[in-house]
Amino acid sequence: GISRSWRQVLRSLWVTCLYGLAELSHQCLLEGSSEMFKCVQLFKALSVFCAHLHVSLCHVADPEWASYTLGVFVCLSCSGLHRNIAQISKVKSILLDPWSSTEVEFMDSVGNNAAKAKYEQIVPAFYYRPTHKDCILLREQWIRAKYERKEFLCVERQEPYSAGYREGFLWKRGRDKGQYLSRKFILSEREGVLKYFNKHDAREPKTIMRINTLNATFQPTKIGTAHGLQITHLKDNSTRNIFVYQEDGKEMVDWFNAIRAARFHYMQVAFPGASTSELLPKLTRNYIKEGYMEKTGPKHTEGFKKRWFTLDDRRLMYFKDPLDAYARGEVFIGSRENSYTTLPGLPPNIQGYHWQFGITIVTPDRKFLLVCETEEDQKDWIAALQTVINRPMLPQEYAVEAYFKHKP
Secondary structure (H helix, E strand, C coil): CCCHHHHHHHHHHHHHHHCCCCCHHHHHHHHCCCCHHHHHHHHHHHHHHHHHCCECCCCCECCCEEECCCCEEECHHHHHHHHHHCCCCCEEECCCCCCCHHHHHHHHHCHHHHHHHHHCCCCCCCCCCCCCCCCHHHHHHHHHHHHHCCHHHCHHHHHHHHCCEEEEEEEEECCCCCCEEEEEEEEECCCCEEEEECCCCCCCCCEEEEHHHCEEEECHHHHCCCCCEEEEEEECCEEEEEEEECCCHHHHHHHHHHHHHHHHHHHHHHCCCCCHHHHHHHCCCCCCEEEEEEECCCCCCCCCEEEEEEEECCEEEEECCCCCCECCEEEECCCHHHCCEEEECCCCCCCCCCCCEEEEEECCCCEEEEEECCHHHHHHHHHHHHHHHCCCCCHHHHHHHHHHHCCC
16 A cells, blocks of 8 residues: 555645646655556546546535545535445445546546536525435435435436425324324325324315415434424414424435425515515425523522523523423513624622523523523624524514513
């Protein structure tokens, strides 16, 4: 194999290539070595790779892995997912594995842009395109949909999430006892609802969720299963959580994209002047931040209690347990122009908290006092809240703010 010192030279060449500089190649050729031929061959391969490499398909910069059967460059994490479809995709490390001239030529003839043009010909606008920041389930099913099932070469293969109607069974967490029971779900674009039934033969649904307030986000860690999906909707203008999963990963992602499709088509009618690029971020949203903090009551003399907080757009909700169906309370987070802000620390003479790193949320009506366990948590929460506060309020958000002020 290539000696360690040569590996270091080649790695520096690799970095140099990534930034479009090739001056070091001459130096390496001048130094000479019995292994020179191998190094020159590898450098030629690196030069080819560098011409293609800017970012992986999941938006990771400078990926160091590649599928030599598909001709695409991928990050380390996605290389593991490609191994799950080994009959289609075989991966190698660009730096550490040997490459034949035939493999290098194939990579040069394809590359990420050509592969996208081939395998992503007709991806529906609403279909969620995951990045390296998304959960494994979304990334694996995106890879399988493209290369294994070839869903984006044929519209008929997209029917499970494009038909406007979907019916099936999901495991749903019980609101009170917390056990998961099989429930029938129906998503109907025509009716504008997602509904579920407590019994398989029930004629009337247990709950009807309007598509216009629906959200879905994968929460594998919080729910405790790789396929866990958190669905929320507004009931009497309060957030209701529903936690579901399905053993079949494809089924779960199909449900997610069917919800996105229904939301997309609803919004196209509700906001006829909006462009597709304006609508897509509104189809589903991940939470800005979640985690435990301590809180006290409106008098600031009540004892501090540990609660699970979720920042969902302009709603800061707190729960006794992360998997509760309803929040114990919700706080509207407005904009700086409307006298909302966050401050590190607590007012003087506040007592009864166990953690040390306070946050004061200032609203036009009152101050909310919270305490974080670590300084890092405190900084992260303040930064997350400030991203919301720094954003001007939309006209429809004033109506939500007014509801919070007059909430019984």
